[in-house]
Amino acid sequence: MAAKKPTKKTNASAEELKAYYKDMLLIRRFEEKAGQLYGMGLIGGFCHLYIGQEAVVVGLEATAKEGDSRITTYRDHGHMLACGMNPDGVMAELTGREGGYSRGKGGSMHMFSKEKRFYGGHGIVGANVPLGAGVAFADKYKGNDNVTFTYFGDGAANQGQVYETFNMAALWKLPVIFVIENNQYAMGTSQQRSTSSAEIWERGKAFGIPGEAVDGMDVLAVKDAGERAVKHARSGEGPYILEIKTYRYRGHSMSDPAKYRTREEVQKMRDERDPIEQVRNILLENKYATEDDLKAIDKEIKQVVNDSAEFAKNSPEPAPEELWTDIYATEVPQEA
Amino acid sequence: MATEILMPALSPTMEEGTLAKWLVKEGDTVSSGDIMCEIETDKATMEFEAVDEGVIGKILIEEGTEGVKVNTAIAVLLEEGEDASAAENVSSQAPAEAPSDAPAAARESKPAEAKAPPAPETDMTPDWPEGTKLKKQTVREALRDAMAEEMRRDENVFLMGEEVAEYQGAYKISQGLLDEFGAKRIIDTPITEHGFAGIGVGAAFGGLRPIVEFMTWNFAMQAIDHILNSAAKTLYMSGGQMGAPMVFRGPNGAAARVGAQHSQDYAAWYMQIPGLKVVMPYSASDAKGLMKTAIRDPNPVVFLENEIMYGKSFDVPDVEDYTVPFGKARIWREGSDVTIVSFGIGMTYALEAAEKLAAEGIEAEVIDLRTLRPMDTASIIKSVMKTNRCVTVEEGWPQGSVGNYISSVIMQEAFDYLDAPVINCTGKDVPMPYAANLEKLALLTTDEVIAAVKKVTYK
Ligand SMILES: Cc1ncc(C[n+]2csc(CCOP(=O)(O)OP(=O)(O)O)c2C)c(N)n1
Ligand SMILES: [Mg+2]
Numbered sequence: 001m002a003a004k005k006p007t008k009k010t011n012a013s014a015e016e017l018k019a020y021y022k023d024m025l026l027i028r029r030f031e032e033k034a035g036q037l038y039g040m041g042l043i044g045g046f047c048h049l050y051i052g053q054e055a056v057v058v059g060l061e062a063t064a065k066e067g068d069s070r071i072t073t074y075r076d077h078g079h080m081l082a083c084g085m086n087p088d089g090v091m092a093e094l095t096g097r098e099g100g101y102s103r104g105k106g107g108s109m110h111m112f113s114k115e116k117r118f119y120g121g122h123g124i125v126g127a128n129v130p131l132g133a134g135v136a137f138a139d140k141y142k143g144n145d146n147v148t149f150t151y152f153g154d155g156a157a158n159q160g161q162v163y164e165t166f167n168m169a170a171l172w173k174l175p176v177i178f179v180i181e182n183n184q185y186a187m188g189t190s191q192q193r194s195t196s197s198a199e200i201w202e203r204g205k206a207f208g209i210p211g212e213a214v215d216g217m218d219v220l221a222v223k224d225a226g227e228r229a230v231k232h233a234r235s236g237e238g239p240y241i242l243e244i245k246t247y248r249y250r251g252h253s254m255s256d257p258a259k260y261r262t263r264e265e266v267q268k269m270r271d272e273r274d275p276i277e278q279v280r281n282i283l284l285e286n287k288y289a290t291e292d293d294l295k296a297i298d299k300e301i302k303q304v305v306n307d308s309a310e311f312a313k314n315s316p317e318p319a320p321e322e323l324w325t326d327i328y329a330t331e332v333p334q335e336a
Numbered sequence: 337m338a339t340e341i342l343m344p345a346l347s348p349t350m351e352e353g354t355l356a357k358w359l360v361k362e363g364d365t366v367s368s369g370d371i372m373c374e375i376e377t378d379k380a381t382m383e384f385e386a387v388d389e390g391v392i393g394k395i396l397i398e399e400g401t402e403g404v405k406v407n408t409a410i411a412v413l414l415e416e417g418e419d420a421s422a423a424e425n426v427s428s429q430a431p432a433e434a435p436s437d438a439p440a441a442a443r444e445s446k447p448a449e450a451k452a453p454p455a456p457e458t459d460m461t462p463d464w465p466e467g468t469k470l471k472k473q474t475v476r477e478a479l480r481d482a483m484a485e486e487m488r489r490d491e492n493v494f495l496m497g498e499e500v501a502e503y504q505g506a507y508k509i510s511q512g513l514l515d516e517f518g519a520k521r522i523i524d525t526p527i528t529e530h531g532f533a534g535i536g537v538g539a540a541f542g543g544l545r546p547i548v549e550f551m552t553w554n555f556a557m558q559a560i561d562h563i564l565n566s567a568a569k570t571l572y573m574s575g576g577q578m579g580a581p582m583v584f585r586g587p588n589g590a591a592a593r594v595g596a597q598h599s600q601d602y603a604a605w606y607m608q609i610p611g612l613k614v615v616m617p618y619s620a621s622d623a624k625g626l627m628k629t630a631i632r633d634p635n636p637v638v639f640l641e642n643e644i645m646y647g648k649s650f651d652v653p654d655v656e657d658y659t660v661p662f663g664k665a666r667i668w669r670e671g672s673d674v675t676i677v678s679f680g681i682g683m684t685y686a687l688e689a690a691e692k693l694a695a696e697g698i699e700a701e702v703i704d705l706r707t708l709r710p711m712d713t714a715s716i717i718k719s720v721m722k723t724n725r726c727v728t729v730e731e732g733w734p735q736g737s738v739g740n741y742i743s744s745v746i747m748q749e750a751f752d753y754l755d756a757p758v759i760n761c762t763g764k765d766v767p768m769p770y771a772a773n774l775e776k777l778a779l780l781t782t783d784e785v786i787a788a789v790k791k792v793t794y795k
Contacts, residue, residue, distance in 0.1 A: 039344025102575035112574035134538015164531025255347035257380035326576040329634040
């Protein structure tokens with residue numbers, strides 16, 4: 001599983017690299033565990049794993065500051081872990097338990113954290129794009145310098161509301177970063193079969209929105225591009241588009257037999273471009289870490305993930321009364 | 337430690353499957369991501385990957401076996417270096433409880449005990465105390481004043497929509513607001529309902545109190561996903577952490593001679609959605625008092641206005657802060673022979689019919705619901721218990737109408753009081769025609785309300 005590409009020279013410090021390694025590994029192991037729990041019937045419905053795409057959120061979260069917001073689609077577990085939400089609460093939401101972030105009422109696709117300014121978890125393809133621009137609108141209205149990371153897929157990039165949003169975001173100079181997580185497929189439809197342009201980010205040019213394509217298997221490249229995007233949006237210049245070329249190893253959701261691509265295609269990506277292996281190699285080659293150091297990290301992560309699974313299994317189902325709560329607010333939920 | 341590999345659930349509905357083929361054999365080393373076997377579900381053949389590293393110690397289910405239940409042990413995985421004999425002595429990973437069917441069990445036991453909160457007691461207090469100074473105002477002016485007052489009160493309230501600012505509103509509801517509040521708070525949008533409704537909801541998530549104007553509600557169909565899926569459901573889906581305190585407003589229902597695509601009443605549509613509040617005022621005082629309440633409400637409110645009503649004048653209390661609570665019907669006319677229930681422009685027909693009926697000696701009690709969600713069904717029931725008859729009046733279509741719902745509530749809560757079946761007066765079951773004569777035929781009329789009342793009173 002060694003990355004074959006020669007590792008690049010990097011200015012990233014050992015501490016930084018170790019943090020990325022750890023954060024990406026947490027997502028990978030968490031998702032593997034979620035897949036297992038799904039197989040055991042502990043998680044129901046749709047469950048979309050983020051395996052392969054870890055460098056995208058980890059690289060971008062490294063550019064965020066306190067006060068920034070994020071919003072994404074149903075493929076959201078990685079985003080929640082990367083912004084610091086508690087793995088126990090995320091896993092317990094997947095199992096539909098009281099200890100979940102939405103007390104079991106949202107599920108895998110619908111989770112939120114006011115505290116971390118994580119605005120969901122949205123199940124309607126494309127809908128989170130104007131919502132993210134709206135969160136950015138609120139920040140601009142209040143006059144702070146926060147930005148909103150708005151993640152969506154290559155498939156979502158064909159929704160009309162995305163371009164309605166590009167137009168208004170550019171017109172009103174909203175501090176929003178549009179992150180297209182291009183994993184090459186929308187369920188079973190490849191980008192080539194669905195999308196007229198090869199470079200989706202270039203569509204932003206029609207609205208005067210700058211952007212770029214990014215190697216999404218390389219966490220350092222993601223972070224680099226993220227810094228440019230954040231600088232632009234934070235300084236009041238308006239939106240920025242990052243089209244991050246990534247890949248999902250697993251099926252679209254747990255029930256996807258993935259017959260639209262070859263096993264070799266997936267294997268090649270895993271063998272040659274894996275984002276976690278790339279960082280691992282940099283760490284080892286530069287002697288930033290020993291095999292033993294990394295083993296210790298692996299062990300620590302495994303423990304966190306196993307604990308989250310235990311928590312998610314043992315947390316009780318929500319009380320029957322919960323059926324009738326949270327339909328109407330009696331007062332406005334306070335800003336975090 | 338040796339662990340069992342269990343038959344996985346590979347779809348939301350899978351309970352069993354066929355173990356079609358093993359791609360590993362006993363003694364093989366597997367690592368995370370390696371395909372171990374192929375499993376056929378009712379929908380597809382799926383590859384089953386290893387999650388943990390280890391050595392296949394023993395295969396427990398032969399390939400070709402059909403009907404293998406989810407969670408059955410299909411193989412034993414040994415840790416590296418572990419002896420094959422460990423395969424005999426495994427720790428079962430099967431879940432202790434059986435949560436896959438727990439939700440079903442929970443469903444069975446719940447409906448009986450978990451009941452919707454009971455309807456509120458009826459509140460008969462008048463909207464304003466006797467002696468309150470009144471002024472004549474149009475519905476249009478009342479709506480504008482309500483928004484302006486709330487914008488002065490809370491700087492997080494803003495108005496966005498097509499032509500709301502420089503043009504002063506397509507129907508002049510926002511007249512003068514740009515001058516007073518400036519372009520930061522009175523925002524002209526491009527013609528992009530889906531997009532700006534979504535941005536409005538996002539701004540509400542982010543702590544603002546948006547008022548999103550639709551030029552008419554017909555165009556909000558392009559935005560209905562955000563009204564329902566993004567605004568109405570988020571509080572629930574987030575376990576109460578965040579929601580969308582905001583108002584969606586604009587003219588609803590038929591105007592005059594604008595044809596099928598511009599003439600639909602959405603009352604019954606939005607009334608169905610838990611998480612939304614739905615307001616449809618008739619008078620100017622209600623337009624004002626309910627709009628102020630809507631802007632302050634911490635939930636998404638659908639506010640259905642009517643173009644024909646905009647220019648109508650009513651008494652409005654001339655007081656500093658006039659509000660009307662949601663869920664409280666107004667009884668416009670007391671009577672003992674029949675209850676007429678309506679809302680919005682339907683009240684025009686209801687009140688006119690009641691006048692004419694009174695001349696014939698039939699005394700109708702006329703109830704204006706004002707808000708459809710929450711709905712003051714208690715006031716309807718109370719009135720029907722007195723009159724024993726009911727006619728509902730609305731402009732929308734008959735199938736799945738507001739009146740249908742009211743009829744069912746009356747049947748369940750006051751069946752023994754009814755002396756006649758409830759009649760729902762509605763618009764005709766056709767797209768709105770353009771021709772003047774046909775349009776007249778498609779719309780509800782006062783005569784139809786009168787005829788319905790005579791039918792239920794056997795006159
Ligand atoms: C409006 C809408 N249409 C269709 C679907 C069903 N659906 C869910 S995910 C998906 C594919 C989306 O692909 P992409 O945007 O590339 O995101 P990815 O799953 O690759 O992360 C589809 C068609 C949906 N949820 N919402
Ligand atoms: Mg995709």
